Amino acid sequence: MNIIQIKNVKIGQGMPKVIVPLMGQSEIELIEELKAVKEVKPDMIEWRVDEFKHVDHLESVQAMIGKLSKQLQDIPFIFTFRSHKEGGNKKITDQAYVNLLTIAMESKAVDLIDIELFFNEEKVKSLIEEAKANHVHTILSNHDFIKTPTKDEIISRLQKMQELGADISKIAVMPNSSADVLTLLDATNVMKTKHKDVPIITMAMGKIGLISRLTGQVFGSVATFAVGKHVSAPGQIAVADLRSVLDVIHKEG
Numbered sequence: 217m218n219i220i221q222i223k224n225v226k227i228g229q230g231m232p233k234v235i236v237p238l239m240g241q242s243e244i245e246l247i248e249e250l251k252a253v254k255e256v257k258p259d260m261i262e263w264r265v266d267e268f269k270h271v272d273h274l275e276s277v278q279a280m281i282g283k284l285s286k287q288l289q290d291i292p293f294i295f296t297f298r299s300h301k302e303g304g305n306k307k308i309t310d311q312a313y314v315n316l317l318t319i320a321m322e323s324k325a326v327d328l329i330d331i332e333l334f335f336n337e338e339k340v341k342s343l344i345e346e347a348k349a350n351h352v353h354t355i356l357s358n359h360d361f362i363k364t365p366t367k368d369e370i371i372s373r374l375q376k377m378q379e380l381g382a383d384i385s386k387i388a389v390m391p392n393s394s395a396d397v398l399t400l401l402d403a404t405n406v407m408k409t410k411h412k413d414v415p416i417i418t419m420a421m422g423k424i425g426l427i428s429r430l431t432g433q434v435f436g437s438v439a440t441f442a443v444g445k446h447v448s449a450p451g452q453i454a455v456a457d458l459r460s461v462l463d464v465i466h467k468e469g
Contacts, residue, residue: 356382408436
């Protein structure tokens with residue numbers, strides 16, 4: 217598997233990296249939230265810009281990127297607008313989505329951008345090229361808040377992300393049974409052993425899926441999400457609790 221180094225963090229090497237989302241709606245909330253999140257020492261921080269109440273104003277988003285980046289210093293910065301159809305807070309047009317990701321890339325202040333796999337394929341390709349031109353890494357992602365696709369479908373989506381040129385491939389699914397969690401973990405293991413071109417992040421959401429957030433290193437997922445001040449997806453737990461389990465698995469692995 218390729219190892220991606222962003223600042224001092226090596227993604228795809230060692231323990232799964234802990235990512236904490238920022239979910240504040242205003243500048244004041246975000247700065248306060250960031251201060252609290254930094255205290256728990258995450259490996260990376262994701263700004264969920266779809267939660268930002270000024271997301272429709274590119275100048276406000278651009279200014280906020282600069283302020284967050286300055287505070288983050290050596291912590292890798294992920295810029296994410298999660299679409300409404302994949303669990304996000306706000307509906308926007310395709311062009312507005314492209315505009316948001318473009319200003320983030322051109323700012324040179326973010327380290328990674330999240331691009332949804334099932335956005336327009338030609339625009340996905342264009343955004344990936346734009347990211348490369350601006351030396352920004354890409355996470356191609358897919359989120360299913362209703363069900364868990366079949367093992368073959370999960371593998372197919374992760375492979376498609378690789379084929380499109382993602383630096384990191386990510387999928388999150390909703391399990392309706394423990395068997396669904398096994399499906400997700402089995403697909404993750406297949407990707408690790410047979411298609412390990414780029415680092416992958418996989419998780420089953422909700423209470424049933426919690427185990428997938430804890431055992432990623434065993435099956436091949438290189439990162440996991442934890443709670444900062446606000447949960448961004450069902451099943452996230454506190455950073456301290458997550459790290460204690462990851463430490464045990466890493467030490468004994």
